[in-house]
Amino acid sequence: MVNGRFFGFMTSGSRTGSGDHGVSVLHVDMDAFFASVEVLRRPSLRGRPVLVGGAGPRGVVAAASYPARVFGVRSAMPMSTALRLCPEAVVLDGDHASYRAVSTRIMEIFRDVTPAVEPLSLDEAFLDVSSARSLLGEAEELAAGIRRRVLEQEGLHCSVGVARTKHVAKLASDAAKPRIVGRRVKPGPGVIVVTADDEADFLRPLPIRAMWGVGPKTAEKLSRLGVATIGDIADLDSDTVVACLGEGVGRHIHALANGIDDRPVEVDRPTKSISQESTFPIDLVGSDDVNAQLVSLADGVASRLRQAGLYSRTISIKVRLGSFETMTRSVTLPAATAGSREIAAVSKEMFTRLHADRDVLTAGIRLLGVAAGALTPSSSHQLTLDLAPEPPVGGVKSGMSTPSGSGSVFDVVDGALGEIDDGVDDAVDVIRSKFGDRAIGRGKSRVRPDARDQGSIETSDRP
DNA sequence: TCTGGGGTCCTAGGACCC
DNA sequence: TCTGGGGTCCTAGGACCC
Ligand SMILES: [Mg+2]
Numbered sequence: 001m002v003n004g005r006f007f008g009f010m011t012s013g014s015r016t017g018s019g020d021h022g023v024s025v026l027h028v029d030m031d032a033f034f035a036s037v038e039v040l041r042r043p044s045l046r047g048r049p050v051l052v053g054g055a056g057p058r059g060v061v062a063a064a065s066y067p068a069r070v071f072g073v074r075s076a077m078p079m080s081t082a083l084r085l086c087p088e089a090v091v092l093d094g095d096h097a098s099y100r101a102v103s104t105r106i107m108e109i110f111r112d113v114t115p116a117v118e119p120l121s122l123d124e125a126f127l128d129v130s131s132a133r134s135l136l137g138e139a140e141e142l143a144a145g146i147r148r149r150v151l152e153q154e155g156l157h158c159s160v161g162v163a164r165t166k167h168v169a170k171l172a173s174d175a176a177k178p179r180i181v182g183r184r185v186k187p188g189p190g191v192i193v194v195t196a197d198d199e200a201d202f203l204r205p206l207p208i209r210a211m212w213g214v215g216p217k218t219a220e221k222l223s224r225l226g227v228a229t230i231g232d233i234a235d236l237d238s239d240t241v242v243a244c245l246g247e248g249v250g251r252h253i254h255a256l257a258n259g260i261d262d263r264p265v266e267v268d269r270p271t272k273s274i275s276q277e278s279t280f281p282i283d284l285v286g287s288d289d290v291n292a293q294l295v296s297l298a299d300g301v302a303s304r305l306r307q308a309g310l311y312s313r314t315i316s317i318k319v320r321l322g323s324f325e326t327m328t329r330s331v332t333l334p335a336a337t338a339g340s341r342e343i344a345a346v347s348k349e350m351f352t353r354l355h356a357d358r359d360v361l362t363a364g365i366r367l368l369g370v371a372a373g374a375l376t377p378s379s380s381h382q383l384t385l386d387l388a389p390e391p392p393v394g395g396v397k398s399g400m401s402t403p404s405g406s407g408s409v410f411d412v413v414d415g416a417l418g419e420i421d422d423g424v425d426d427a428v429d430v431i432r433s434k435f436g437d438r439a440i441g442r443g444k445s446r447v448r449p450d451a452r453d454q455g456s457i458e459t460s461d462r463p
Numbered sequence: 464t465c466t467g468g469g470g471t472c473c474t475a476g477g478a479c480c481c
Numbered sequence: 482t483c484t485g486g487g488g489t490c491c492t493a494g495g496a497c498c499c
Contacts, residue, residue, distance in 0.1 A: 029499095033499095053467075054467055054468090056467095058465090058466080058467075059467070060466070060467050060468090061467095062467075062468085062499090063499095075499080076466085076467085076499090077464075077466090078464055078465055078466055078467095079467095080464070080465080080466095081464045081465080081466090082464095084464080120498085120499075121469090121470085121498080121499045122499085123499075124499075212497090212498080213496090213497065213498085214497085215496060215497050215498080216496090216497090217495085217496060217497085218496075218497085246473085246474075247473095247474090248472085248473055248474075249473075249496085269471095271470090272470080272471070272472090273469090273470070273471085274469090274470095275468085275469065275470075276468085276469085277467085277468060277469080278467095278468085279466095279467060279468085314491085314492095316492095316493095324465085324466070326494090327493080327494085328492090328493060328494070329492085329493080330491085330492060330493080331491095331492095332490085332491065332492085367467090367468095369468090371469095371470095
C-alpha cells in the first residue's frame, strides 16, 4: 500500500519539518464504535449483527457492527430498511453517556502520545506527532502502539492513518479499516502510512466520493464534468473546479486533490453552537404540543449552556414539516443569555411568527429544534439575573441547603430564580454559571437598589 | 428506503457604515 | 452629487461529517 513512486506533485510545503518522510499527522478512528461498545457490555452479541440507533418508527442506524454490514446495512440508513436487509439484527437504543465515557478514556490514551490531539467526534481524532519524533518507523510504531493500548485497555479496535496532511491521514485510516468482501468481513491492515512520495499514487485512483468534504451533491456536480477519481480533479485547473463548485468548495477540493492541505491539528476548538432537536413519532398539529416541545428543548439547551459556562446571543429554531421541508428562524438578542425561560420565550415567538407566515401546523410538524449560537464564556458577562415574573417553580429559596449539603444556596433575593424550572440542582447550576463557584454557599449578593426596577441583581462577589 | 441528532463551515442578500 | 466599493452584522438555507 505504501509502495509507489512520487511523481512531481505540488505539496503544501514543510509544515511538519520533521522526519525524513514528513508524516506527522495521525488520524485514529474507532471501528464501528457504538456497536462495539455495546458488544463489550453484552458479550453474547459478539459476532452478531448489532444496530445502534433509533428503534422508533422514524429511527436511523447510528452504527452497525461488521456482521450487520455484511447484509448491506450502513449507518444513516433508516432502521426500517436496515431490518429488511437484516431481520435478525439486534437493535439497541444506544447509551451516549457510556460512549462518552469510553471516548474520554481513549482520548487520554492519545494524549499520552502527544498533547496535540484534536477530537473530531466521540470516536475520532487527529494527532500531530511532529514533536513526538515522527521518523517513519517511529510514526508507524506510535500508531501500532495506540492500537495496542486501545485494544488492551478498552477491548476495542481502531484504525489509524499516518500521513503528512490531515486529509491524507483521514483517507488512510479509512483504507486501513476492515472491509466487506462478498459475504465476509476482511480484516484491514489497521495502520496505513502514506509517505509524501506515495501521496499521488495513493490519492489519484480513489473515487471523488472518498474525499473528506465531497458528499452526494458535490459528487454529482463533479461527475457532470466527467470526473470520477481524485486524479481527474487534480488534472483540471483550479478555475474549472471553481466554476463547477463555487469559490470556497472549488478551491478547497482542487487543493486537496493535489495533496495540498495546510490545516493544522488544533487542540482547543471552541464550541460554536449548542442545540437540541427531536423528531416526533407522529407529526404535531397542535400549537400547545409545539409550545410544550419548544419549552423542553429550550430547557435542555439552556442547561447545557450553563453546564458549559457559556452564554448565547443568537437563538434559532428549526422546523421540519411532514413533507420534510425544513425551515429555520433565528434572532440575535440585545444581550446574551443562558436562561431557559428566555430561550423558550423567543423560540415560541419565532414559531408563532413562522406559523403566521407559512401556516406550518397544517402541514404537520415532524421535527422541532432549538439552537444557541454566538457563544461567549459566561465569565465575560455582566453578572445580572432576570427577576422572575412569577415565584420560582420547585420552591427554591435563598438559604436553602445545596445538594451537596455543604452550604446554603447563596443569598439571593426571592424571585430572582424565576427562570429556574427544575428545582435545586438547576438553581445551583444557574447560580454557578452566572456568579462562579464561590457564590454557592459562601458568596454574597445584593440587589442594586437602582437596578431593582430593571429587574436585575448584581453580586458583591464579582471576580 | 423514506429519511436521527449533534455539530461545522460556506454562501448570499440586505442593512448599515465608511 | 453620483457612483462604486468594501467591511461587518444579521438571517436563511445548504452541504457535509460522524
Ligand atoms: Mg468510526
